[in-house]
Every structure is written in structure tokens, then in C-alpha cells.
Amino acid sequence: MIDLWKGSANTWDCDEMGHMNVRFYVRMAFEGIGVLAGQCHLSHAFKPESPSTLIPLEQHIRFMREVHPGRPLSMKGCLLDVSETGATLYQELVHADGVPAASFRTRLAHVGSDSLKPFAWSDRSRDALTTLIGEAPAATAPRGLDMSKAAASSESITREHAIDEGVQVIGLGMVPPGDCDAFGRMHPHMFIGRVSDSVPNLLYDWRKKIAASVPGSEMGAAVLENRIIYRAWPTAGDLFEIRTAMASAQEKTHSLVHWMLDPVSGKPWMTSEVVAVTFDLKSRKAMATPPALLDELATIAPGNLYL
Known part of the structure; x- marks a missing residue:
């Protein structure tokens, strides 16, 4: 190397x-x-x-x-x-x-x-x-991700499908010129960055409940893995929305699928699947999720989104 x-x-x-x-x-x-x-x-x-x-x-x-x-x-x-x-x-x-x-x-x-x-x-x-x-x-x-699983075609990733599935918007905004490269297209790191900024709208209160179940802990979060499919390239002034649904949940990890969509055309900019944990900022370790809160995640991140 x-x-x-x-x-x-x-x-x-x-x-x-x-x-x-x-x-x-x-x-x-x-x-x-x-x-x-x-x-x-x-x-x-x-x-x-x-x-x-x-x-x-x-x-x-x-x-x-x-x-x-x-x-x-x-x-x-x-x-x-x-x-x-x-x-x-x-x-x-x-x-x-x-x-x-x-x-x-x-x-x-x-x-x-x-x-x-x-x-x-x-x-x-x-x-x-x-x-x-x-x-x-x-x-x-x-x-933690099945890389043999083929990504869906961009034609099957639509805003209409996400709405029909009841998947909520957790992020919304416009691409500023400062987020774009020499060709005027959004930098790759801003896709994952915008998702990172948006996830608290979905999981902040849920993670607070997990931390409350662990005496002496302080709530945090960390991503363990991410698989990103870059589908189109927004330019300055383009709009985006991020919709997120649960893929799976275990005691210490949970998986989410994120769709970054163009709300004007309904087509995807990016899709990703993420494995994450609720993280104790004091011990710097993952916290176990109580069973009732595992069930709750399915209610706060409903719908069927695919990579």
C-alpha cells in the first residue's frame, strides 16, 4: 500500500x-x-x-x-x-x-x-x-452490513414510495455554494454530513431514554459502519430532504436506511445503510437497549426503505 x-x-x-x-x-x-x-x-x-x-x-x-x-x-x-x-x-x-x-x-x-x-x-x-x-x-x-446485497435501482427510489410508507423527514435544506467542489457539485463528505446533522431529529429523545436506563451514563451515539450509494450530484441551490426508516434493531446496535431525496423531482441523491450504537460518553462504550425501547424504535422510524 x-x-x-x-x-x-x-x-x-x-x-x-x-x-x-x-x-x-x-x-x-x-x-x-x-x-x-x-x-x-x-x-x-x-x-x-x-x-x-x-x-x-x-x-x-x-x-x-x-x-x-x-x-x-x-x-x-x-x-x-x-x-x-x-x-x-x-x-x-x-x-x-x-x-x-x-x-x-x-x-x-x-x-x-x-x-x-x-x-x-x-x-x-x-x-x-x-x-x-x-x-x-x-x-x-x-x-455488520451484507455487502452481497445488491443496491436497488435509482428508478425504484422515489419520494412517493417514502411518503406512502409513512417515512418521516428528519433533514431538510438547500445546498450552499460553499459545500460544492471545483465542478459545482456537492462534496461527497457532505452527503454523510447532512445525514449526521439530521439524525438527532429522529433519535435524540429515544437515546436519552436508553441513557436513563444506565445509571451514571451520559448519552451519546456512534456509527460503526456505513454503506453509501451515490446516485446523483446536487449543485448549489438544489434542495434536499432526508427520510429515514429502521432496518433492524438489536440489544446494542441498530441499523437505519437513509434516503437523501430531491423534493422537487422526487429522485434520489443518495441512499445509505448505517449500523450505529447508543454510546456512553463517560465509559466510551455502547449501551444496551431495553427491549421496550427496541420496539419503540420501529414506531418512531417506520416504513420500508431499501438500500
Whole structure:
């Protein structure tokens, strides 16, 4: 694997849980993708005048150890496969002691920067990418999500379906220019960021009840895994809404499916499935959910949404 990024988390990258917010993991990963592009004769890929660029189609993230402000971090990666117009990249964000903070498996497409249509690698880029093919360690493999499950077609993801299922809106807003990249499209890390901002509207009171059942605890939350399907790219001024339904619930973990939709067209910007825990901010451990509250989650996050 090659070095793709080095740095640390800033205090302002961390949220009310005292650890780095999920959006900044993804931002670091995409800076690493830029470094990879430079290693493969594509240093122009993220500049506004570039004829081609790289976009994510799908991404799996596994969060394994908290990141706190000021601690040294580094990222390495390799290619898992390379096709005529795409590649799958493995990245590992690592603490100074060698313990992984997170792993990323991202299916990338090389596309025309305006059309977003597949764009064949040049011979020298493909040759360089091929030399970086390696193997991801088993210890960071997907754990709580079934990666063999095929994602639904974008045509089947509709606002009308979510409304019919009684799935509530937990996030709503407009994409500002500052959230967009050199091509005017929303940064990838803002998809997961907007979901992170919206989840308290759904789960804050429910998690408070869980914390109340554990004497001496302080309520928090943490994401363990996330599988994201990037479906379309909003630009400045586009609107979005986030609708969320429960996928499953166990004593210590719960899974949610999020749909980020265009409320104007009814079509999806992104869908994701998340495994999360209610987190004790004092012990920094997951808290068990009382059985009655497991049943309650189905009532506050109703409906059938699919990835």
C-alpha cells in the first residue's frame, strides 16, 4: 500500500460526542483519492479545467476506533481492482500506534467532468493503477452490513414510495455554494454530513431514554459502519430532504436506511445503510437497549426503505 494522506483532526472537526464527525473521515478519504490520482498521472482530475475526474459510485466505511483532536493520523491504500473506466480503492486511516481508525472501500468511476459519463483511463494511468493492486486486510472487512446485497435501482427510489410508507423527514435544506467542489457539485463528505446533522431529529429523545436506563451514563451515539450509494450530484441551490426508516434493531446496535431525496423531482441523491450504537460518553462504550425501547424504535422510524 502507498501513503495517501497524513494529518490530524482539529477540534472543530469533532462534534458533541467529543470525537471526529463522520463527514471528516470521508473528507480525508477523498483527499487521499486526490493523492492517488496524482500518483497515476491524473493530478489534474479535481481541477475545474480537467476534462475528466473521479466520482464515487459506492462506498463502505467501517469505523473502528475514535479519532480525537490533535492526535496524529495517516492513511494508506491500494487498488482492489481496475477496469476500463473505473477502480475499487481500499484506504485505511490509522492512528500513530498502528491501530486502524477506519477503513474505506470505494468504487470509483473515471468520468467526463461535465457529462459524468464513463471516460477510459489513458494507457499510462491504467498501467500505474494496475501496479497498485493489492489486498485489503481481513481485519478491516465489512462486519455488520451484507455487502452481497445488491443496491436497488435509482428508478425504484422515489419520494412517493417514502411518503406512502409513512417515512418521516428528519433533514431538510438547500445546498450552499460553499459545500460544492471545483465542478459545482456537492462534496461527497457532505452527503454523510447532512445525514449526521439530521439524525438527532429522529433519535435524540429515544437515546436519552436508553441513557436513563444506565445509571451514571451520559448519552451519546456512534456509527460503526456505513454503506453509501451515490446516485446523483446536487449543485448549489438544489434542495434536499432526508427520510429515514429502521432496518433492524438489536440489544446494542441498530441499523437505519437513509434516503437523501430531491423534493422537487422526487429522485434520489443518495441512499445509505448505517449500523450505529447508543454510546456512553463517560465509559466510551455502547449501551444496551431495553427491549421496550427496541420496539419503540420501529414506531418512531417506520416504513420500508431499501438500500
